[in-house]
Amino acid sequence: MRQVNYTILENAPLTASVYRMALRGDTSPITAPGQFVNLRLDGLYLRRPISVCDVDGDMLTLIYKVVGKGTEQLSRMQPGEALDALSGLGNGYDLACAGDRPVLIGGGVGVPPLYYLAKKLIEAGRAVAVCLGFNTRDELFYENEFRALGCDARVATVDGSYGTKGFVTAILPDAPTHYFACGPEPMLKAVFRALDCPGQLSFEARMGCGFGACMGCTCETLTGYKRICKDGPVMRKEELLWNAQG
Amino acid sequence: MERTRVNLLGIELDNPVIPASGTFGYGREFAGLYDIDILGTFSFKGTTLHPRLGNPLPRIAEAPSGMLNAVGLQNPGVDKVISEELPNLSKIFHKPVMANVSGFSIEEYAETCRRLDACAQVGWLEVNISCPNVHHGGMSFGTDPVQAAAVTKAVKAVTSKPIIMKLSPNVTDIVSIAKACADAGADGVSLINTLMGMRIDLRTRRPVIANVTGGLSGPAVFPVALRMVYQVARAVSVPVVGMGGVSSAEDVLEMMMAGATAVEVGAANLVDPFACKRIIEDLPGIMDKYGIETLDSLKTGGSTAG
CATH class of the missing domain: 2.40.30.10 (Translation factors)
Known part of the structure; x- marks a missing residue:
């Protein structure tokens, strides 16, 4: 920092x-x-x-x-x-475990950090699928930018005004090697339930300092208390309490 | 450095600047940013007998010229602080540290202090009887002079280290609480903790903070803090550590002119991680500007009387 x-x-x-x-x-x-x-x-x-x-x-x-x-x-x-x-x-995404066919899943304003990630993964020679979810066509951005990087970009809109009607879970590729997700918590939870492969999810929170001093954004995980700003915002799927909730 | 030196309860500080509890963790995050040995000392994260996760999120909200927090005393518990945080701290901070302690019963305060009494690194025990964000504890001890005195007596009995009672501004008369602590044997008092407040999200029509209320800190509270430090310093004979919205070397001088022996800096560390470094570097120049030869002269000069 x-x-x-x-x-x-x-x-x-x-x-x-x-x-x-x-x-x-x-x-x-x-x-x-x-x-x-x-x-x-x-x-x-x-x-x-x-x-x-x-x-x-x-x-x-x-x-x-x-x-x-x-x-x-x-x-x-x-x-x-x-x-x-x-x-x-923050910690950022760990690219090392992406495998050959990672999928990047973003909802709304959760999409932006996936762009730099996609760029790095493409540079590393991975076949990158990107699933973008928006409420409606007017909110869509960066579909073409992801395509220009060489990604297999897919779009879902909740109202069906563009791409596939529904949530990002409707457009997931078959058998990805790893997933990287960023978006609202209900989306993250739906992705967590929908995919069996390992994954990394980025969370957001109201923060005080942003560098781990104030404990304003701590959440509980299976591996202890984590500060979303410092130990996150990216958490591994395996450490989420959602695993214990069946 | 000679000019900015102050003595806090028998321990010499190179300067009066002390990061306040809850804004500096156990030092680790800041040691990566600057040499924290430049600090007078710092007050570590409020520590309780048992580990605490704290309150649900959100715990933080914006306020005019300040912020609200309802962290709720998240900490790893005193045993882990002693076995992990203090050994780690000894590598990055080579001065006595101020141990901040909180509790939910008088026995718990005493037991936590007793365990920290055995730590050579700990110079002072700052006993927080003023946390507004925990229920059935914390602030309830700091809003009643009888309870405040009882906690003071209990912790004094288990330690030979100087005890500084950290007071709440959320009372009708902070002077009576300060006096009760001093009469019960407190070596010093520190004030103010945060002022209880709240915000509502207009869209959801619900409180922004999950705990509903939170403690207000930042420049917004500085005049209130200064007034309380002034009143308490004139009413008790023990040293007063002033805090509340301090963000600059000028604020430090104001606090000392109001009667503070040393000054804690809280919220400023969170929005500017270099705040304390900047204040320490600015101090000599600002002292020159106002014709202050030594900080000690502010204390003995009696410039605040009347």
Whole structure:
């Protein structure tokens, strides 16, 4: 973890409520896909954690959804402005156990961290399937970007306005070697129940510090108490309490 | 360093800056960021006799100029602190540490303190009778002078280390609680713990924090904390450790002018992990600006009387 002052290069909407922000600055603290940055915003006390969507040299891409005061303020920031971030937070995904045919499963604003992950897996020569779930066609983003990387990208919408009607569990490939998931907890739980292969799931929480000091986001796992910000946000399927709940 | 030195209950501190309990863990996260030996000391995560997971999530909420937390004393329990955290700490921190203790009964407070009394690394015991986030314990001992005195007596009986009672601002008259602790033998008092508050999510129409209420900290509480430190420092003869929203070297000086012997820094560590380092580095320059030769002179100079 390091404190970095990034410069905003671009901050534009992808959908009605989802924005993409491109930043320039030191990206070396970011060592794995699935990590996040914690952003300081004027007039707000707590930093706002946002997952890393992509890293390319000294370029950092974030994709975030406007859900409250902090992200609303973030969406109004202009190119050229500086952004104070604690960078390279969290454990990130472990790519070593992906196997030959991993599947990446994202729901809504859980999709962004899977992009950098897909890029790394493709670089490593894996055949990557990506299952993207959205509520409706208007909320869709990054389908083409995943395809451009060389992924087998599939889309499901809850209302059937685009792709397969239903949840991401309706479009899962046969017999993946490993899964990487990020999205709302009901989606994670559905994926956990639907797939037998090993997997890694990324969780979110309201955080205090984002680097493991305040114990504000601790959850219980089969392997002890874990801070979502520091020991996560990525948890292994095997350690989730869901295993014990039958 | 000579200029910023203070004496807290017989132990010399290089400076009065002390990360507050619950914002600094057992030191590990921060030792990776800067040399934590620059600190006066730090107060480690509130420790109880038995391990605690704490409260359900969410435990954190934004507040104007501050934050709410309802962590609920998550900690690994005193035995694990002694067998794992303190040995680990000895590699990264080479000064006496302040052990923060909480409990759910007078016997539990005493037993936890008795076990920590045996640890050479522990310089002071800060006894938290003011946690607003646990039920049937914590703050209930700090809102009644009789109970506060009873805890003080019980912990004094089991340790030779200085006892600092950490007080709650969620009372009608904090001075009476401070006096009760001092009269019962407390070597010092520290204040303030967080102020009880809450937030409601307009969309769900429910409290943001699962525990419903949480403790407010951050710059929002600084004037309240300063006022209470001022009142208590004038009413008791034992040293007062001031805290509550301290975020800068200027805030440290204000706290000391109000009568604090040393100053704890809490929430600031969470939003700026380098906050204490920055404050310590800023102190001499800010002292120059206000014509303060030594911090000791603030204490003995009586500049706050009247």
